[in-house]
Amino acid sequence: MNAGQTARDRARAELTQEIKAAARRQLAVEGAERLSLRAVARELGLVSSALYRYFPSRDDLLTALIIDAYDALGAEAEAAAKHQDDPREAWLAVCRVIRAWARQHPHEYALIYGSPVAGYQAPDSTIQPAGRVAFVLLGILAQAQASGVLTPTTAPEPSQPLAEQLKVLADAAPGVPLSVLARTAIAWTQLFGMISFELFGQFAGWMDPADEFFAEATGQLATFLGLNR
Amino acid sequence: MNAGQTARDRARAELTQEIKAAARRQLAVEGAERLSLRAVARELGLVSSALYRYFPSRDDLLTALIIDAYDALGAEAEAAAKHQDDPREAWLAVCRVIRAWARQHPHEYALIYGSPVAGYQAPDSTIQPAGRVAFVLLGILAQAQASGVLTPTTAPEPSQPLAEQLKVLADAAPGVPLSVLARTAIAWTQLFGMISFELFGQFAGWMDPADEFFAEATGQLATFLGLNR
DNA sequence: GACAAGTCAAGAGCAGTGCTCTCGTTTTAG
């Protein structure tokens, strides 16, 4: 499958990966803002200007790291969902795995779910990998609905304009009522709000280990969605 | 009340305010990461080293801006709560005003609720102003409870370790059941998760104006808390 | 009212950054 590739092509692909790996290593230590092209080059024994043959700018390197981070988190979520049959348990497992990944890779989490990097505008190419995690969660709901274990809730019907926007979610979760999709968006934003609060220090001094709260919140929101035990 | 202040003291206090104002102006345009001491000094017609007499480092200037931002948001929340008698309406009004402030001052919002600035460790002096908004929300619940309009919910009792952590909230909301305080933390994290998603571009391409979703989510969560209409 | 002590802004300088351009060298493709 590498046929037709010249030695230069292979070396280029390899070095591109090495640059990303070194950048990720720096990211883990210093954070996105402190990620320095010169330091990456230094680590690889290159001169800084050489990196520009592989990434036209620092922003392009960041974009690559963002996409990789979305993919890594998406893969974790998919794996967690596969190992659970019961929809409620699957939902909770995915929530747990997202939090665990975020805690293990705080700077990568901040890169994708934190405030945007200064002067950086995420290109459209990041939208698709960003949807991967959402796709997993919606799939769990669709499966629950299909197997008839999604308890009907008293959730109100969303207004017409909101229903229109929720249609995007409906494509990934056929059969799930719009009222549940609205609550899915609520649960989704709660999940990432909670993780962000934990990682960004908003819980400092009172909810310091957030384990108990996390379990309570995800459990209540699963019920809120109609994923009863 | 300025008695005893020398001309030098007054000049110093004034210039300190001017530095913060100029920094805030830059913050609004460029974001926290791009905030440059040299640019602030340039705007004020000073040389960069002169700023170090007023703020020992860039981080200290950031800390001052963070505290100011927390205070500004806290003041908005307090004002919004005062103008509403009905607890549910007060809750919703505070949520709306928080979102409005965040949208008007996205970089200041990111500074306090986004990912921490690289290499910056928020000092403890930011914890107290950070609690101001939470204090307003908890006060609304306490008032609702006191006037008997907080509908008892089916919320489960929190586990013992979680109950211990929620005690911090209980001090600001005397009489409110722990089960409701747990849900308050859920609603709180949902609120800021939702606003962060909106501001940081996670809604891009599908929930673009988030007005409808915001109204729906805050309404459902108010009910979730027992703040019935 | 003079004077030492403290405070001030300015300027030079250090080490670091992203990025551009040029220059030989090496590898590729025709």
Place this chain on the structure above:
DNA sequence: CTAAAACGAGAGCACTGCTCTTGACTTGTC
């Protein structure tokens, strides 16, 4: 075999936060 393309090295530009020194100005105290 040769022209073209790609490569890494290096110098250099404009910028950053921060430190240190220098000379002028304001204080509170004799």
